[in-house]
Amino acid sequence: MKRIGGITFLLSLIILVTAIINPQFLSSYNIRNILRWTGLFGLLSLGAAFVVITGGIDLSIGSVVGLIGSIAAYLMVHAQWPVWVVLIFIIVLSATIGLIHGLLITKIHMQAFVVTLCGLFVYRGLARYLMDDRTQGYGTGFQSVRFLASGRLPSAFWTDGQAPKFILNWSIPMPFILLLAIAVLMAIVLNKTIYGQHLKATGRNECASRFSGIHTDNVLIIAYVISSTLAGLGGLLFSLDLNTVQPSSMGNMYELYAIAGCVVGGVSLRGGDGSILGVILGTAIVRVLYNAINVAGVSTQLEQVVLGLVILIGVAADEVVRMIAAQRKVRESMILAQKALEKSKQAET
Numbered sequence: 450m451k452r453i454g455g456i457t458f459l460l461s462l463i464i465l466v467t468a469i470i471n472p473q474f475l476s477s478y479n480i481r482n483i484l485r486w487t488g489l490f491g492l493l494s495l496g497a498a499f500v501v502i503t504g505g506i507d508l509s510i511g512s513v514v515g516l517i518g519s520i521a522a523y524l525m526v527h528a529q530w531p532v533w534v535v536l537i538f539i540i541v542l543s544a545t546i547g548l549i550h551g552l553l554i555t556k557i558h559m560q561a562f563v564v565t566l567c568g569l570f571v572y573r574g575l576a577r578y579l580m581d582d583r584t585q586g587y588g589t590g591f592q593s594v595r596f597l598a599s600g601r602l603p604s605a606f607w608t609d610g611q612a613p614k615f616i617l618n619w620s621i622p623m624p625f626i627l628l629l630a631i632a633v634l635m636a637i638v639l640n641k642t643i644y645g646q647h648l649k650a651t652g653r654n655e656c657a658s659r660f661s662g663i664h665t666d667n668v669l670i671i672a673y674v675i676s677s678t679l680a681g682l683g684g685l686l687f688s689l690d691l692n693t694v695q696p697s698s699m700g701n702m703y704e705l706y707a708i709a710g711c712v713v714g715g716v717s718l719r720g721g722d723g724s725i726l727g728v729i730l731g732t733a734i735v736r737v738l739y740n741a742i743n744v745a746g747v748s749t750q751l752e753q754v755v756l757g758l759v760i761l762i763g764v765a766a767d768e769v770v771r772m773i774a775a776q777r778k779v780r781e782s783m784i785l786a787q788k789a790l791e792k793s794k795q796a797e798t
Contacts, residue, residue, distance in 0.1 A: 452715045452770075456730045463734065467741040474744045477618035481601070483733075483740050488624030489598075489686055491732040493703055494710030495628075495635055496679030498728045499672040501711050502639075502652045504720025505554070505561035507673065509546070509568030510680045510707050514700030516576040517543055517684030522585035522694050525594075532594050536685075543681025544674050546572070551670030569704070576696040585694040597623055598689035624686055628729070631679070636725040648672060652720030680707075709735050709756055712763035719771075735759060 467474045493510055500507045517539050524530045524538070546568070553564045587595065596605070601620035604612040612620075639645040650658045651668045659665045683703075688694045714731025716723030738755050742748075 453724065453727055453730070456713070456715060456727055456734070460730055460734050460737065463737050463741060467737070467744060470741075471744045471746075474741070479740065479744070481620075481622055483736055484625040485622035485690070486739075487729075487733045487736045488622060488626070488628040489683060489690065490703070490706050490710060490736060491628040491729055492624075492631065492679050492683040492686070493707035494714070494728050494732045495632060495725065496676035496683075497704070497707040498711045498714075498716050498723055498725070499635075499639075499648065500561070500676045501708070501716050501718060502648055502720055502723045503669055503672050504652045504655070505669065505672070506565065506708070506718075507550070507676045507680075508562065508565040508704050509550070509572060510676065511700035511703035511705075512569045512572035512576070513543065513546060513677055513680040514684035514687055514703050515694070515696060515698075516572040517681040518688035518694045518699055519576045519580050519585050519696045521685045522587060522688050523580060525591060526585070526587060532591065536594075539681050539685055540678060543678045543684075546681075547674035547677030548670065550677065551673040554673070555666035555669050573697075576699075580694075580696040582696060585688070585696070587689065587692050591689075595689045595692075597627065598686045599623070602626060624690070627686070632725050632729055635675075639723075639725060644668065644671065649721050652717075652722070654721075705756060705760075706735065709760050709763070712760050717771075718764060731763075 464474075473479065493514070497507055497510060520542070521535055521539050524535045525532060530538070550561075550564050550568065553559045554561050600623040602623065604617050604620035606612075607616070639648065647658065647663045647665075647668050650661075650663060651665045655665050658668075684700065687699065691699075710732035711723065711728055712718065712731065713734050714723070714727035714729070716728060716731075735756070738759065739752055742752060742755060
């Protein structure tokens, strides 16, 4: 809880400072924009968190976003598949990608970095080949499914232009609502199920977990399936939100944004530690920082500088916390040992 409190304080501080620099930061339009992007990127970070907690990494997230986004747009518009069939297909395809990653890592004993790095190139190349490098889009159709990415609640319960102004201005974007719903489910899985406990144990010490009877291979496979599935869902929402998909560029570097959200949110890159609430707050911090750069009039060319510094500071903070905790344990063990020695001397006398 201390870590969550610190992350919340940091988010509040960034919001306060940016609002002082430019009061327009707190406008309803800007807040909706931040919530929408937090929802979209938060889905990717939630999936990445399960992999990072195992001590692994998934570098293919951005390419999965591009591949699934391209395929979804093509199947709906050109192949004219029913929307519900496309939704089922992309979820199954995304889960299959994660399953392949998990099997290569656990059964072939390949490094997660290598497997997912190869996936980054393969899925990007497939997207470009299958779409012939042509831009995909939804045009003006598919309004019902596009509501998942561009809709807002509760203003959607009124007909166009009939909602009260306050409701219209401050309605919550659907991507953020979807993020909260999936986050609740993921929090239950992580904190209230046996799988969640096995996931953290595997991240702390995979060998010890295996010898204690945990099926660590299954734990890792499921983690990569979750990551790819949420990346696929994110790919669909990104394509619906942008209404255009460039197979060669959509999703570029999104895996880094996902990892940044995890790291800033307190998920240890060493594995074994992390929380869903922290991931949401970490993603919000990254998006608020990006937004603050634009609102404050700073050059957008510094966005990647900010991303790199965010990851660096997050990892450094995690290491410092670990060092302090280790030193505290050493001091406590020395104090206990000294007390035990004094008691033994008193008993002898």
